[in-house]
Each structure stands twice: as structure tokens, then as C-alpha cells.
Amino acid sequence: MTGPTDPAPPAAMSAPPASEAQVAGGSAPGNDPVPAEGDSRTHHLRRIRLALAVVAVLAAGAIATAVLSSGTRHGHLDPRSADPAGSHAVAELLRERGVTTRVVTTAREAADAAGPRTTLLVTDPDRLGATQRDVIRSAIDLSGGRTVLLAPGSHSLPELSPGVHTKGDADTDHPDPGCTLPAATTAGRADTGGGLRYTTTLPGAVTCYPSGGHPTLLVLPTGPTGGDTVLLGSETILLNESLADEGNASLALQLLGSRPDLVWYMPSLADSDPVDSGEDKTLLELVPAGWSWALLQLLVAAVLAALWRARRLGPLVTEKLPVVIRASEATEGRARLYRKADARDRAATVLRAATRERLAALVGVPHNQAHDPVALVPAVSARLTGEPRDLTALLFGTTPSDDAALVALADHLDALEREVRTS
Template sequence: MTGFGAPDATPTPAPAPATTAPPTVEAQGAGRGAPGNAPAPADALSRTRRIRRALAVVAVLAAGVVATAVLGSGSRHGYLDPRSADPFGSRAVAELLKERGVTTRVVTTAREAADATGPRTTLLVTDPDRLGTAQRDVIRSAIDLSGGRTVLLAPGSHSLSGLSPGVHTAGDADTDHPDPGCPLPAATAAGRADTGGGLRYTTTLPGAVRCYPSGGHPTLLVLPTGPTGGDSVLLGSETILLNESLADEGNASLALQLLGSRPDLVWYLPSLADSDPDAAASGEDKSLLELVPAGWSWALLQLLVAAVLAALWRARRLGPLVTEKLPVAIRASEATEGRARLYRKADARDRAATVLRAATRERLAALVGVPHNQAHDPVALAPAVSARLTGEPRDVTALLFGPIPSDDAALVALADHLDALEREVRTS
């Protein structure tokens, strides 16, 4: 038929028996990944390569975890821990204090720290900004009532309001090794020290001793606390206590004098186990969200952002279709027969008839001079086609725009009539 021979026409069912298999489409496979076909060797090879790459990534991650564990096995404790001998631990200063008769006790909760304080005790808080409101209240009560010394390492504005009211931060220090610049005996004996790598402070409280100034503001501040003769030391940087920098400048001398003025040293390392002491005392149960540390919310947010970015990276790209080179060349007649059998198997007479009529109308419109945009208008096309016909009058409108064929025989007859109509118009 003419409808089958044109390259732009959609095929119509062929009157071939349903049991006859298409020579190429069904046997060879019209496209990659057709249902029921075995995977192509190239697909299997690509899948194997992807699996190998995934296993390689997992192996690299596992090796990294093992290497990290091995490298960190020599350090049992963390940052500023007096039991840790790694560069960022503080075991060296703890050992020097022990030689001078100072006993160091490590605690991890605010209640333990407060209970251990007294006139003969120095309380060292290594991370004041990590404390919650209840923990700060407990430490502040201990500062006021103990009569001993409290050393706060690099307290920021978050914790100063609760632990040292009247003191404010004045930005970061810009001098690495400032001079003492004050009459404090511990500072004058130590000389230049590594206090300038952290925060600076400002206060109008009476009796405050300001040492190691940087840009006009002290990086070490000593304040009298309470009526019992105690004092608080605010140290803008924890560098002087680290193992790696203890021997620099006057760091060791300043650290020993600030922490060794009393025979007992309570070394407070805030931890995740440090719960609200008031809630613990009252036996009040906390919800699951209240037990989750605040830092985990940021971690979950980062994981969510990473997941979204990974999804965007691996998602299917939306854009214009890309043609794919087929593994075999298929003749147009074979593709037409194969698609016709698919239409017949699906009982899609409506779709086949619509496509046949639409293709015929477009070709007839070009033959009889009807504009392309009116090719599917029966008022414009039918009279023009009828004027080109000879012989007996025929209902061109019913043929080109009529109802759906009721069975396969009617569909085949429609295809024959359309083909005959087009031939007659061409030869007229």
C-alpha cells in the first residue's frame, strides 16, 4: 500500500497470520532491553564494572576507617584531656603539677565539679561554651561559694553571662605572644606566653587584673569572686595547656602558676553524659528530642544537604532526546510488519485507523492544494478531494473521517479503500 511505503507514515496492520513471527523486530530485538530478551553482553559488562567500582569505594572507606583507628589508638582521650599524651592533650602539664604535689581529678559533669570544689581547690573548666543553662548555674554557685580558684578556658559570649557577669568579649586577639603588661606575680614570672591566639575581654568590674593585652584588651583576666576570697581566671586561649606548645615561651610557667596555686585541681571536661542536674534530681523524664545533643541537629542538616546534592548528581538528566545508534539495521518493511502485528495483538484498531486516515489526509491535502493546517478539516478537504474523482460518487468524508472499524476485516478494507483513493487522486 501507499500508506506503508511512505517514510513518515505510521504503519497499519498487515493481513498476515498472527502466528507468523516478524523476521527481524521480534527475533533480533528492535531496541536494547526489550522485555523477554536476555541482557546484551555490553550491559552485563557495564553492570559488572559498576559493581566493581562500588566495591572499590567501600574498600577505600573501610581502609580509611581502619587507618584512622590505628593512628588514633595511641590516644585514649581527647582534646585538653590530662590523661592524653597526643599533641593536643594536656598530660604534660598534669605530670608537672603532680611533681609539685598537686592532685588532679578529672570530672565530666557539672555536679561532680561543684561537689569537688573548696577553698583548697582549683576548678578548671575546659569548654565553658558547651555548658547548658543548668550546668552554668551549678558552676556559678560553686564559684561564689567555694572560696577557691576557677579557671575558664576561652569562654565566649554564650557562657560569660552566666559564669562571669560583667565581662564581655572584645573580639579575637591579634598578638601571638603578648607581654604580661600587669603586676600579677604569675604573669611577671612567666613573661611572654601564648595567650594571644584566642579571645580578648573587657570589663568594668572593680578589682579586675588585666594581663597580656592585645590591641588594648586583655587576653587574661583575674577577677575576685564572692566573699570568701576566691578568684576567677579567664584565659582567652587554651594553647598554654597543650602538650605541643607547653615548652614555648613562658607557657609552662604560666600554666603551673595558674593551676597549681591550690593543692587540688578539678579538671572539668564537659561531656554528653552531663545532663541537667535539676531534672536528674527531680526524677523528671526527658523526651527523646531533649536527650539528643544540640550539635546533632546541624549534623542531620548537613547529611540532608549532602543527600540532596547526591540525588541531584545521580538523578536522570532532563533534556532533549538523544538518538542512539541501533546495533542492527532494520528495513522499513520489516519494522512496519512488526508494528502491525503489535497493533493486532493489542486489538488497537482505533489507533491504527486514526493513524492511517491522518497520514492519508496529509498526503491528499498536498495533492489537491489544501493548506497543511486544514488537512484535517472535513469542510476544506472533502470537497477538494471529491472534485478530483471520476466515476461513481463516493462518500469521501466517511472514508477519511468516518467511524472506527468494527473488526480486523473492516480495518483491512479501510486501508485498501484509502490506498485506492490516494492512487486515483494521484492519477487524475
């Protein structure tokens, strides 16, 4: 069996059919070669640079988003923020009344700044770790000033305000003062009912703005230093978007403006405990706010880049190779790959398939029945002389057990085809 599309010699294993050799071998010697290799390399480099530029832009956008979104909840309750959820309006009104506002982000700074002429506002008490709660508790006991805790929950109340417990969410948006506290009676109705309710049996506690029988504002005397602690169940009265509603502005100014200095403590990530009271946190909980979105955007960018650069699936096509090679060389190379991969099954299948197609053409069996033993075997047997042979096992048999058996199969197929040709 010879010719450029015939199987390779037995020693080199076997080769694919003519159609595979044509795809692997490329154009015939007379065809024109493709453009120069340098042009192709330049094209690939240009595409790689474009891909890297797209990924870099996406990564920069993700990092910028994470940086802008990390930290204190996008300016929420920040006295420097003019956003609807910020508190710049109340800070400005306090400034006009001679109250100086100082923003701090650690418990130690807050404690150092607290004193008898100071109001210490803690915007998110439940965010504090055990160490930070102890520092703030010491400042409450020793400062002699006022401490305002915004919506403290069961996580922080035992340390920051012992003897006070939560009673669930308030069910009245604009409760009446319901007490004799001057700040409350002057302000009237206020938006204190959108948060938590409290209960306490501590002596001297002033309870205001009740909702369902439980106050949403508590004023507690603090130790022997003459200070007090204000527990406000809702932060609404300090927000820019709601400061002008009901008596919110009046209540906020009186609660925060009773001393000439206001320390606005906004807990930050840098102020968190290395280990917080034995609570186990997952990996995602340890990731700073905003970075999870950055990781998601990077993942989406990677998937899009992979889809863009992925191989397009489709039918086999004949492509020109960078250099012109002979089909016989491609056939021998394919056979060597079969031998290196120990792919006797594939090699035997290719050998038998090629032989069946040529035998079908010699004995007059239609091409679409060349691989049907019922049609091919009787037609080939009719052209043979001598002793009967098991053509079904030879043309449609099992995989050879070793290389010697594969070489023997190639010899038998070659002999069978020569015999049919000469008959």
C-alpha cells in the same frame, strides 16, 4: 489497508508506522532469539549486587567519618590528645609536678568533683546551657577552689562571672604581664592576646596582660570560701603547638597547678539542655557535629548511583526481544495501548501519516514531500473521479472527537487509498 506494517483494524484504534512496529516488534520470525532469560537475570542480579556493595561501602565510610568527627572538636583542648590543638603536653607537665588531671564531660560531674583542693577548668563556657551554667556557678561559689574559664563570652559571663564584660578582640599577640600577679610576673610575656579582652569594676580584681588598655587575664576573688576565678581570654597557652612559646608553659602550669587536683571539664553534646533558654534553633543546628558531612556524603553517593544506573539517552535502535513475536501482534498491542490511554490524537496522526506516505508513492510525489499538503493534495485529487472532496481535511485535519469519529476516519482513509490504487 493490510500487511504487517499497516495500521491496526479500526476497532483496535490505530498503530504506529512500519518503522515503529519494527522497533516494538523486534526481529522477524526467522531471526535467532537472544540468549536464555536465565543468563539475563543473572547478569542483572550481578549488577544490582555490585551497586548495593558500592552504596554500602560509601555509607559505612560516611558513618565512620561522622562517628570519628562527632563530639568535642576533634580533640581540641583535650588533655589526652597529642595533636597540635590538643593539650596533652600541659597535662603531662602537671602530672610530673604531682597534679592529677581528671576529664569530665558534664556539669554535674564537674560540680561534684570541685573542692578547695581542686582547680576546675571549663574549656568552652559559651557552649553551656542555662542549667549547666547554674550548676557551674554554684560550684564556683561553694567549692573554695580555683575555677579557670577559657575565653568566656557575653553568652556565659552574666551567669558565670557577674560584673565582667567583654571589650572585643585583643590586638596584641604577646602582651606583657602589666600586673603584680606572681604567676604572670614569673611567666613574663605570653600568648594571651589572641582572644578576648575584658572590663570589670569588681573590687579586688587583678587585671593582667592588657591589650589596648583592657586585660586579657582576670583573677577575681570568689565569695567567702577563699577561692578565686580566672578568666583567660585566649586558649593558646594550653595548646600543644604553642606551649613552648614565650612564657606560655610557665603561665599555664601556675594557673592550673595551684591545687593538687585538676578537673578538666569539656562540655559535650550529652550535657546540653533539652530546651536552652528559649532560643530557637534550626534543624541543621540540632544535627550533631560531623553528621552533616555524613548526610552530604550519602547524598553524593545517591546522586552518583543514580547517574550510574540512569537510562542512557540516544537514538532508537532495533533490539532483539527475549522471545520472537510477530510484527502484527506488536501493532495490535500498540493500538490497544492507544485505546486504553484514550490517545485519539496519536492514533489519528499515525493513520494519516501512513496513508500519506502510501498515497505519495502511488501518485508519484517525492517521499520528502509526502506530508506537504501543497504537493500531495493536488496530485491525489488528479487521480480521483466523481464529486470533489476535501482531501486537506481528511489527510491533514483535526483530531477526531470520539472513538466513532476515529473509526470513520480510518474507513475514509482506507476507501481513499483503494480508490487511488484502482484509478
